[in-house]
Amino acid sequence: xxxxxxxxxxxxxxxxxxxxxxxxxxxxxxxxxxxxxxxxxxxxxxxxxxxxxxxxxxxxxxxxxxxxxxxxxxxxxxxxxxxxxxxxxxxxxxxxxxxxxxxxxxxxxxxxxxxxxxxxxxxxxxxxxxxxxxxxxxxxxxxxxxxxxxxxxxxxxxxxxxxxxxxxxxxxxxxxxxxxxxxxxxxxxxxxxxxxxxxxxxxxxxxxxxxxxxxxxxxxxxxxxxxxxxxxxxxxxxxxxxxxx
Amino acid sequence: xxxxxxxxxxxxxxxxxxxxxxxxxxxxxxxxxxxxxxxxxxxxxxxxxxxxxxxxxxxxxxxxxxxxxxxxxxxxxxxxxxxxxxxxxxxxxxxxxxxxxxxxxxxxxxxxxxxxxxxxxxxxxxxxxxxxxxxxxxxxxxxxxxxxxxxxxxxxxxxxxxxxxxxxxxxxxxxxxxxxxxxxxxxxxxxxxxxxxxxxxxxxxxxxxxxxxxxxxxxxxxxxxxxxxxxxxxxxxxxxxxxxx
DNA sequence: CGAGTTCTTGACTCGCCTCAATTTGAGTGG
DNA sequence: CCACTCAAATTGAGGCGAGTCAAGAACTCG
Numbered sequence: 001x002x003x004x005x006x007x008x009x010x011x012x013x014x015x016x017x018x019x020x021x022x023x024x025x026x027x028x029x030x031x032x033x034x035x036x037x038x039x040x041x042x043x044x045x046x047x048x049x050x051x052x053x054x055x056x057x058x059x060x061x062x063x064x065x066x067x068x069x070x071x072x073x074x075x076x077x078x079x080x081x082x083x084x085x086x087x088x089x090x091x092x093x094x095x096x097x098x099x100x101x102x103x104x105x106x107x108x109x110x111x112x113x114x115x116x117x118x119x120x121x122x123x124x125x126x127x128x129x130x131x132x133x134x135x136x137x138x139x140x141x142x143x144x145x146x147x148x149x150x151x152x153x154x155x156x157x158x159x160x161x162x163x164x165x166x167x168x169x170x171x172x173x174x175x176x177x178x179x180x181x182x183x184x185x186x187x188x189x190x191x192x193x194x195x196x197x198x199x200x201x202x203x204x205x206x207x208x209x210x211x212x213x214x215x216x217x218x219x220x221x222x223x224x225x226x227x228x229x230x231x232x233x234x235x236x237x238x239x240x241x242x243x244x245x
Numbered sequence: 246x247x248x249x250x251x252x253x254x255x256x257x258x259x260x261x262x263x264x265x266x267x268x269x270x271x272x273x274x275x276x277x278x279x280x281x282x283x284x285x286x287x288x289x290x291x292x293x294x295x296x297x298x299x300x301x302x303x304x305x306x307x308x309x310x311x312x313x314x315x316x317x318x319x320x321x322x323x324x325x326x327x328x329x330x331x332x333x334x335x336x337x338x339x340x341x342x343x344x345x346x347x348x349x350x351x352x353x354x355x356x357x358x359x360x361x362x363x364x365x366x367x368x369x370x371x372x373x374x375x376x377x378x379x380x381x382x383x384x385x386x387x388x389x390x391x392x393x394x395x396x397x398x399x400x401x402x403x404x405x406x407x408x409x410x411x412x413x414x415x416x417x418x419x420x421x422x423x424x425x426x427x428x429x430x431x432x433x434x435x436x437x438x439x440x441x442x443x444x445x446x447x448x449x450x451x452x453x454x455x456x457x458x459x460x461x462x463x464x465x466x467x468x469x470x471x472x473x474x475x476x477x478x479x480x481x482x483x484x485x486x487x488x489x490x
Numbered sequence: 491c492g493a494g495t496t497c498t499t500g501a502c503t504c505g506c507c508t509c510a511a512t513t514t515g516a517g518t519g520g
Numbered sequence: 521c522c523a524c525t526c527a528a529a530t531t532g533a534g535g536c537g538a539g540t541c542a543a544g545a546a547c548t549c550g
Contacts, residue, residue, distance in 0.1 A: 074396045077487035082399040084392040097382055102389055129374050136381045137342055143384060144347055146391040147329040151319045153398040154327040154447030158538065194497060202399030207538055209498055226497060226547070242322035403506065439529065449507055454530055471515080471529060 024090040025064055025134055033128045040120045044113040052105040052113070053094060059101055061115045063093045068111035069191035073199070074103045083200040085146065086191075088172050092138050108191045153202050156242065161201040162211040164241030166221060170231045186234060190227045215240070269335040270309055270379055278373045285365045289358040297350040297358070298339060304346055306360045308338045313356035314436035318444070319348045328445040330391065331436075333417050337383050353436045398447050401487065406446040407456040409486035411466060415476045431479060435472045460485070 026034060044063070046052050052063070052070060070087040084103060087093055093113075094105060125131050152164055173188035190197075194212075195205045215221045220237050222230040231237055271279055289308070291297050297308070297315060310332055317330040329348060332338055338358070339350060370376050397409055418433030435442075439457075440450040460466045465482050467475040476482055 072392075074392065076396065076400050077489055078400075080400040082396045084395045095385075097385060103392065129377065132374065132377055132381065136377065136384060139381065139384045139388060140340075140342060143388045143391060146388060146395060147317075147319065147348065150329045150391060150395055150398060151321065151327045153395060155321050155323075155325040204539055205496090206498085206540080210538095213498075244322055450529085451508085451531085452506060455506095458530075 023088075025092040025131075025138065027134070029130055029134065030128075033124065033131060036124055036128075037116065037121075040116055040124075042115045042117070044115045046107040046111045046113065048107050048109050048111075050107055052107060052111065053101050055101055055104045057101050059094070059096060059099055059118055061117050062095050062121055063113040063115040065089055065091050065093055066112040066114050069108040070111050071106045071108050071192075071196065071199075072103050073106060081199045082202065083196065085142065085149070086200070089176055092135070095135055095139065108196065158201070158203050158207050159211050159214060160241050161203065162197070162208060163215060163220065163237055164243055165197065165200060166215070166229065166231065167234055167237040167241050167243065170229075170234050170237065174234070184233055184235075186231045187224075188229055188231075190229060194226075268333075270337040270376075270383065272379070274375055274379065275373075278369065278376060281369055281373075282361065282366075285361055285369075287360045287362070289360045291352040291356045291358065293352050293354050293356075295352055297352060297356065298346050300346055300349045302346050304339070304341060304344055304363055306362050307340050307366055308358040308360040310334055310336050310338055311357040311359050314353040315356050316351045316353050316437075316441065316444075317348050318351060326444045327447065328441065330387065330394070331445070334421055337380070340380055340384065353441065403446070403448050403452050404456050404459060405486050406448065407442070407453060408460060408465065408482055409488055410442065410445060411460070411474065411476065412479055412482040412486050412488065415474075415479050415482065419479070429478055429480075431476045432469075433474055433476075435474060 026037065029037075042061075043066075046068075053059075055074065065087055067089050069089075070093060071083045072085040072087065073081055073083050075081050086108070087105075094101065096102070125135065152161055156164065169190070170186045170188060174186045192200070194208050197203075198205045198208045201208065212221070212223070215237075216223060218240075219232070220240055222232070224230065271282065274282075287306075288311075291313075298304075300319065312334050314334075315332040315338060316328045317332065318326055318328050320326050331353070332350075339346065341347070370380065397406055401409065414435070415431045415433060419431050437445070439453050442448075443450045443453045446453065457466070457468075460482075461468060463485075464477070465485055467477070469475065
């Protein structure tokens with residue numbers, strides 16, 4: 001019962017800014033609101049490994065990630081880094097009610113942003129309930145993902161973690177990329193170096209590397225180069241990670 | 246800049262259901278909306294260690310926790326349990342757009358719920374933008390907490406984790422309980438057994454126990470019984486956990 | 491092609507887990 | 521009120537998985 005998540009709506013409002021309706025902020029919005037959003041949007045290119053915003057900085061814009069991959073990171077008082085989320089193309093970045101960011105955002109690859117200045121965006125949000133609702137939907141989705149991640153970090157072995165992350169990445173690559181969806185094999189380029197993978201998984205770079213070789217040995221993955229990965233079967237990889245979703 | 250989180254609003258709309266304005270769903274809502282909510286609310290008492298809802302079950306209500314403590318849990322395919330969040334008095338529980346729960350909720354102590362049936366609640370939500378906004382605020386808060394937890398599980402030692410959890414619990418106890426706020430020392434009753442603490446922290450019960458004795462030895466805490474904890478200084482305990490917030 | 495970075499691999503250490511034995515504490519009935 | 525019982529917590533001994541330190545191989549880019 002209850003309102004059902006609308007997954008398969010007709011791609012009617014497919015504008016330039018919204019190519020993947022179920023991920024982006026703009027999906028399903030009325031055309032007049034889309035126009036208002038387009039009126040305030042600004043483009044911004046952030047090269048790989050540069051900050052988009054830093055922990056503690058004042059919030060002055062939100063953004064849709066038009067292309068690229070972005071890491072959200074936090075740091076222990078002891079200085080250890082932890083990636084708390086990976087944001088992929090079309091996802092909405094940095095929304096908060098607070099006036100200061102509680103984490104940092106770093107471009108993992110070159111990131112192309114559609115940036116909405118905070119104040120006019122909030123005015124639109126107050127004016128259009130459908131925008132507020134969309135933000136809520138996306139936030140709840142982020143919350144779900146974060147809790148899944150929590151389970152991973154709390155209870156899984158290093159081998160399961162690496163398999164799990166690769167399985168997630170493979171699925172994203174299959175969705176976003178124009179892959180023949182009938183085919184089972186997925187090939188993609190890792191957006192992260194070994195040390196960054198380690199920061200995602202709460203491991204060290206060496207442990208990540210060892211588990212990559214182990215997955216290779218077990219036939220779960222193949223490496224073209226150290227960044228180019230071939231996954232023969234996502235289902236098999238997901239099983240190795242002991243995932244359910 | 247941007248809209249500031251309203252923390253110190255006058256406690257004007259203090260109804261029976263809303264004693265802690267900044268945590269609950271009802272805080273700051275107009276009186277007509279509060280009346281509509283009160284019209285659909287139902288009470289429910291759940292004894293300790295019983296499920297409030299289970300992972301995979303259909304969503305049929307949301308609830309404010311009127312008193313008690315609730316664990317939100319997930320389980321690995323391998324069967325290991327992980328607590329992904331602790332909900333305290335006045336917090337809002339189980340909201341989602343989906344029609345099935347993605348995790349379980351278990352009463353840690355006897356839990357008194359104010360339960361809102363899903364369908365009428367969603368109608369009110371569609372009708373009153375302020376309710377939707379409030380849900381968004383709370384969801385973003387949950388997201389922040391979850392990401393802090395992620396950092397803890399990914400990067401902290403067992404000792405830091407136990408200290409961190411106790412420091413969080415002590416702060417909650419000080420807020421909720423009628424403690425002399427001038428006084429530094431906090432005393433509270435643990436809502437969780439050792440095994441449950443372990444499920445929160447991604448550790449084993451033995452490791453939790455060892456670290457409790459260590460904290461005791463270091464003078465960071467005192468135990469009256471195994472469930473009654475005295476924290477001489479939350480600040481010191483927080484420092485041991487290497488927390489920043 | 492060469493220089494610097496990134497990745498892999500090895501040897502060793504340490505922290506947390508596992509298994510097991512007490513100890514403590516709460517509840518019950520004599 | 522005090523033994524008895526059972527569950528929960530503590531403590532110990534030993535093993536294993538992930539971290540640390542270090543060397544060498546493989547990429548990347550000028």
